[in-house]
Amino acid sequence: MGIPLASEARLASIRDRVPTVATLCSHSSLQIFHGARLEGFPTLGISVGPPPRFYDAFPLGRPDRFLPVASVKELPHVADRLRSEGAVVIPHGSFVEYLGAEAFGALDVPVFGNRAVLAWESDRRKERDWLDSAGVSMPKLFEDPSEVDGPVIVKYYGAKGGKGFYLAKNRRALDAFTPTGPHVIQEYVLGTRYYLHFFYSPLSDRGYRVGHGSLELLGMDRRDEANIDELYKLGAQEELLKAGIRPTFVVTGNVPVILRESLLERAFDVGARIIERSIELFGGMVGPFCVEGIMTEELEFKVFEISTRIVAGTNLFISGSPYSDLVAPGLSTGRRIAQELKRGRDSDRLAEILS
Ligand code: ATP
DSSP, X not given: OOOOOSOHHHHGGGTTSOOEEEEESSTTHHHHHHHHHHTTOOEEEEEESSOOGGGGGOTTTSOXXXXXXXXXXXXXXXXXXXXXXXXXXXXXXXXXXXXXXXXXXXXXSOBBSOTTHHHHHSSHHHHHHHHHHTTOOOOOEESSGGGOOSOEEEEESSOOTTTTOEEESSHHHHHTOOOOSSEEEEEOOOSEXXXXXXXXXXXXXXXXXXXXXXXXXXXXXXXXXXXGGGXXXXXXXXXXXXXXXXXXXXXXXXXXXXXXXXXXXXXXHHHHHHHHHHHHHHSOOOEEEEEEEEEOTTOOEEEEEEEOSBOGGGGGGTTOOTTGGGTSTTOOHHHHHHHHHHHHHXXXXXXGTBO
């Protein structure tokens, strides 16, 4: 038996009924609804304004019903309605980003996963403490610009899609830059980026055992980031700066990737460490999460960020990935979430996967 995250009171609205899978119509919601439908759950799409018209083009991903709200910030006001619908809310990146970590944490509706993770993810320093103390290798952090001894990346707090990040080739270039808000100065890691889509199930008693359950790898992607990914076509950064163009990392899409098979052991080791430490720190991170890192030429995987819920890169694998196909054919992360909900319900262990 694992760690209970949800109280009896929290689960009262879904007691003795089939829960409705609900999420905000954005990000990875088509995948979430599609997976829920395959597992037999009713679905509810929360739309900002009228339901997005393009959902009509995807009948297998379109939710059964819509709940329009004026803005995402309105969500706490429809909590009663969501409870009366027997909703379980599936968080995704846009959901938490638009609503805000605090309001999401306080939402009075059963939520898939452990919402305590938000406090650790939304603060870059706390996130670093978690990963560092798990023994995960990370880019070096410079407390003071005078310590800088190579290329660095200056990052602002909060997920801003890498907007406004500054790359400095050396200390001199860093001195020439004046940050405009709270930020960190990190070693700029040279290598290749991989975004690993993991799923931690505290209910599973087979597979790659971690904590009270098991860890699955369901996919992997790399993000296309404008304008940095096309910089090479225009030449060195200085040339761009002369033209008044700053490199940005705004995600515009995703491409599938795989790791050399021999590196998978390292990938699982990183995922397992992060889960084990999360159990010690706050009762464990449950469900999908993404480890975002750079593999160096020495084959060291340096993690620069973790997303503690379903990431948009999983949309590549709605009908399975080279990894999830070896877990179950055609398995998406959205469907895996629904399977976990089903398993929790059938074994009366929902308190371990909802909060
Ligand atoms: P999001 O939350 O939307 O993922 P963010 O604003 O939190 O974005 P990061 O994910 O930390 O920003 O970084 C954005 C991009 O910057 C990464 O995808 C990667 O391309 C690049 N990057 C981040 N950290 C490093 C690093 N230490 N070395 C090299 N590149 C980096």
